Ligand SMILES: Nc1ncnc2c1ncn2[C@@H]1O[C@H](COP(=O)(O)OP(=O)(O)OP(=O)(O)O)[C@@H](O)[C@H]1O
């Protein structure tokens with residue numbers, strides 16, 4: 001059964017897209033058919049895997065026809081990695097806001113029933129509160145929260161957890177916390193050490209063991225439209241996302 | 253007359269709040285009475301100057317009473333710097349979406365008529381397309397666009413400019429481009445050099461001469477709720493925002 005993981009944070013620039021792209025690619029590398037679903041009107045995940053922006057927002061097509069996944073799921077040039085491209089710079093939150101729980105369940109069921117079946121679907125969210133990230137949480141089985149090792153991002157963590165509770169309270173299907181992922185960790189900076197220690201102290205069980213180091217290879221790879229594994233396989237960024245992929249596959 | 257500057261970008265984490273906080277403080281340091289208006293539900297600008305989050309979103313109060321500025325404009329502990337605090341984690345975009353141009357003009361007029369008069373109002377925007385950044389552009393006289401020296405942020409620039417055109421087309425009052433501000437510039441990184449060269453080549457007249465260097469003092473100061481000038485006056489971050497303030501005061 002397809003496991004749907006939302007990568008979400010209201011705080012901007014914490015590494016949501018970088019995590020979604022490289023985790024989805026890592027899962028496909030390990031032989032699991034994976035869909036990267038770009039729910040952000042910025043369409044960064046779409047360009048991060050060399051995809052082309054869609055002419056209609058995926059949510060709009062799905063709201064008209066729950067079975068539209070076969071129209072919007074496109075193979076990428078990476079084996080086992082599929083992409084649902086986003087439409088650039090088009091605010092479709094009003095459409096997302098109108099989807100009721102029955103409709104959302106239909107969307108989820110038709111993704112699970114898609115042929116070929118996806119083992120994983122990784123949802124990249126825009127930086128926001130509001131209808132689009134909420135829809136992603138409602139579709140998801142679990143949520144991964146990247147937290148940049150800086151002060152504002154840490155503050156943002158306390159804003160994210162109530163949204164998860166809200167979705168949990170409104171349904172019977174569980175919504176697990178896949179984990180809190182520390183990102184852009186630079187051990188030479190006192191601030192990064194302090195923030196990572198504080199996040200681990202407050203959320204000892206939820207914070208994933210591996211932190212993603214600050215590594216320019218991650219930023220460079222996005223400008224080539226390719227996951228960091230293909231751009232610079234020996235980089236620390238590659239290694240760290242490979243670890244994250246293994247943790248996810250091992251149930252953590 | 254109060255000059256209203258919106259600091260806006262759909263891309264997350266590019267330095268909007270850091271720019272809004274330090275520019276507003278720089279202007280107050282130069283003797284200009286300045287209002288920092290936090291329009292982001294994350295309320296980072298509010299905590300960036302040691303303020304306390306509001307119990308009601310400023311937009312909600314203003315939509316009920318255009319003269320509510322005197323209720324929401326609070327002095328900070330920094331001389332000449334006032335704050336309109338944000339309400340944390342509360343999606344008030346539906347309220348922003350309902351404000352029509354007549355009402356927006358009333359909000360603007362009552363800010364301009366506020367006693368004591370503000371010389372500047374700096375609006376910090378959330379990372380998003382949609383009603384809140386749009387409202388900020390409609391209130392503003394000019395807009396400052398921070399662009400982190402990385403690929404996704406550069407892509408985001410092409411999404412920001414159509415929103416400015418949209419607002420310009422809908423009114424007679426000009427909306428100037430205050431400038432494109434390159435941020436987190438690290439001259440040791442090839443990527444930063446490439447992106448900054450590309451942005452300057454595409455937008456030679458719009459890109460401000462000074463780029464803000466990557467400087468951890470900027471990130472550290474936010475965790476102390478104080479502008480970088482007070483936290484580490486000799487840092488490169490301080491110097492760079494002082495330059496930006498001078499550029500703004502000199503009409504560029
Ligand atoms: N570990 C890292 N080391 C260095 N750079 C990174 C790292 N992770 C991400 N980046 C870069 O930092 C910037 C922000 O990351 P990214 O765009 O993935 O964040 P995001 O949370 O998706 O942003 P948004 O909120 O706009 O969606 C990008 O330019 C990206 O290439």
Ligand SMILES: Nc1ncnc2c1ncn2[C@@H]1O[C@H](COP(=O)(O)OP(=O)(O)OP(=O)(O)O)[C@@H](O)[C@H]1O
Nearest residue numbers: 012150264265266267268269270379436466467471
């Ligand atoms: N020039 C800089 N050098 C180093 N760190 C910086 C710099 N500018 C901002 N930062 C840090 O980078 C992070 C992102 O900056 P900031 O929060 O100001 O961006 P933003 O665009 O307001 O984000 P959002 O999209 O979430 O509103 C913050 O932790 C901030 O302290």
Ligand SMILES: [Mg+2]
Nearest residue numbers: 016017040044
């Ligand atoms: Mg993103």
Ligand SMILES: [Mg+2]
Nearest residue numbers: 268269292296
């Ligand atoms: Mg901000």
